Amino acid sequence: MEKDLNGAVDMQIDECGQNKHSRNQEDQDFSSNILKCTMESSSLMQTFVDGYHGKHPAQDQSYLSRREFSFTLENDIYLRFQSFKNANEMEQSVKEKCPHKIDIGPVYSIDPVKRHAYAQSGSNGFAPVERELVFDIDISEYNDVRYCCTGSDICLDCWPLMAIAIKVIDAALRDDFGFNHILWVYSGRRGVHCWVCDSKARRLSNEQRSSIADYLHVYKGSENSSKKASLTGSVLHPFLVRSYTNVLIDYFEKKLMHSQKLFSYEERYQKILGVIPDESIVTELHDKWKADRKSSSCFEENRWNQLKSLLQSRKQKVQGLRRCVEEIVFTYTYPRIDMEVSKHMNHLLKAPFCVHPKTGRVCVPMDPQHCDSFDPTAVPTLSKLLEELNTGGWKADTENGWSGTSLGESIQFFRSSFLQPLLKTCREEMESSYNAKVQSNKNSLNW
Amino acid sequence: MEIIRSQKKNETTSTNLSLYRSAPVLEVRLDDFELYAIDRLRVLKGISDGLSRGKKPDEMEKLVNELWRSNMRHLDASQITNKDIISHFVLRLVYCRTEELRKWFLSMETTLFRYRFRIESPESQRVLMAEFQLPYKALSHVEYEGVKDKLVQVSRSIGQTSTVDTLFFKVPFQEVPELVANRRVFLLKGNAYVAMNQVASIVVSHFRSNLSKALVLTNRKWTSTIREQEKGRLTPIVEALSSSYLGPDYSQSREIADISLKDIDQLANSSFPLCMRHLFNRLREDHHLKHGGRMQLGLFLKGVGLRLEDALAFWRAEFSQKVGSERFEKEYAYTVRHNYGKEGKRTDYTPYSCQKIISFTPSVGDHHGCPYRHFSEDNLRAALSTMGIGGRAMDDVMDKVRNHHYQLACTLTFEAIHSSSCDTGINHPNQYFSQSRKLLSPKDQLST
């Protein structure tokens, strides 16, 4: 997933919206190309959401038609509860409605389009039954600990916060929870999304989803509370220890502390000192740093070391003080997930491979192993992709139709590292449940 | 559960605690049907009050015991179990019919079961586990040695010391959500390592999930057959039971005449609970609230009787200062109307209860939630003192907060401000409001 992991695939590539801005005479070409993009990416996305099945006799044919999609149209008109019988129908609808954005929702007990019919018959059997476990991490949640950007902007200096989130959560999902089929995507604007697609993840109840979100949740800050991470107990839970030693401390000491210049400005280090409950230590450090006027490039290093040694070396009776170092690191680095998104089955999340309607950047899959070298600012926009397609790097209707574009690499990654293993597992699961069924039928016949 | 020592096949060990696996086949007299149900409902209501008053586990244990003993007696000792089972199944019918009702019933019955399980003898606890057929394996010695460090680490992290001779079980993490959520277990590859003393939580979660599924089934049966079949007999009783015992949901203001825009600042000051005052003040200052805040305050205002047109005017006046009136109409007016059931699904959204508000997890930039729960101590103190709380009252409130009794803290605040006691406790922001109005302007009351 290097810098040129660009390109824009997207089903809802806004044929309508974008075209208005494109050069007139080429409109025709553009349209047809975009349409091809749309086909290709919609088939990708389809495999993604419906790929759990294949044409196996044990497959539930109505699966796709019970999946909710929602379209956001040009004027922010929001169409919820769309559903489609098959890829074709979906393409038709995308072509017709030209959505700017497509969200994926849960699989319901019945076709969401028909939900009213059921409601009238009095049974409220309309409920979500399956849904990938999803996470949404948004850079603007970190606005109190980054100084490089404001609002929802993201740059290479604050991207490490996202990399940390990916590493910590990915490790927990695999090692602690035992999930294997995990897809990370850059949302196209201000954060990352994670889709956990193992069948046991899709079947989690809301309560179980909440428990996972809570397990991963340390950050307790709202606007009105100063302490952002609260760590209790004389020892930390093994998951937190592992996250701290394998990920957090390194990123803090080697990257963020420097790139965000956390100790160079009074207003910034004040905030850090605010975590320490002992007035005398705070005053000591503050006075020392304030007096030290000559500018230095290693403020960060020196001051952090001073703080650490003061908190840790003193025979601190108060256990809370030793914990402060960790609390500071957690506050400045630990993932801040949007809890509500993960807790409920029926939360919608933007489909992978969409173009972000505001930035034009594509929502691309990425390799968690190499999330450090991912550059969100280099993710190409729709217009760049169109250019590439137009200058001929692209051949339609081949399996690797994207190889000529800057999106090729991430699609390649998506197929080989995520999609194929997922489909294989699903086939095996289906196979074995089918065999079990056949077996039990036989048994009952014999009997 | 194969693990627990070598289980003596003791046929005579039995338990009073039913798992309510199947509906009773006994004949039930119609009178008993109703009376039993009402008695059980008293127990569940009592539990619900206890929970919302923030009682601690040991207080809850005592409370549940008392409630059970005083309400579920029967003159004929042999009928006690029957009464338990019958009343449970009747209430299933009563509470199966909407998501909201099911949730409440599920949560109360689970709590009841949890505390009843606790006081059972070890033998009967074991019988119950066996009945659930929990297929977990105890860790073998080798396995234990492999993860010992981690297990010790976990138990120290939750303030327990001795793990040396505790038996551990490997359980799929999905079955112990509570333990996972609080990081009270070690997790490895999808398995939670559960200590013997945590097993109760597993049993309870099985009970809960069985009941949850059963309720959905009951609901289906109810709508497809029972309601019709029992039209002349059970149906009226069932329907009466649910409506007569549900607290008000404040979806429409009932007690007080509609409020008008010009009074709203004064009302916010005198009669809004802290959560709503805070949102209200932020809105006045920032001319903006994030979604969570808009919902919480918006529905509350609907509940206190702000009409739709006034609500639109109110939100427009603030938001347009920040985002301009055009964007307000485009992006925000919809939600306001939606809350009043005028757009979209047309469902009438009900104002949030304290329980719901307290369970939120607001993040940066959010102002919704319950201040007693979500503010830092300093901010809470500052906010309370602007409401005129100080001295003893402040200490009492903060004391409740430290013990996580948020609604009690809110109740004490109410009492201090109104110099009057509030026996029911605060369960709903709209209840706070209406009780405050009753005390502050009894005349309004009479004239409506």
Ligand code: SF4
């Ligand atoms: S206890 Fe209820 S009414 Fe009081 S502040 Fe909290 S949520 Fe609001």
Ligand SMILES: [Zn+2]
């Ligand atoms: Zn930045």
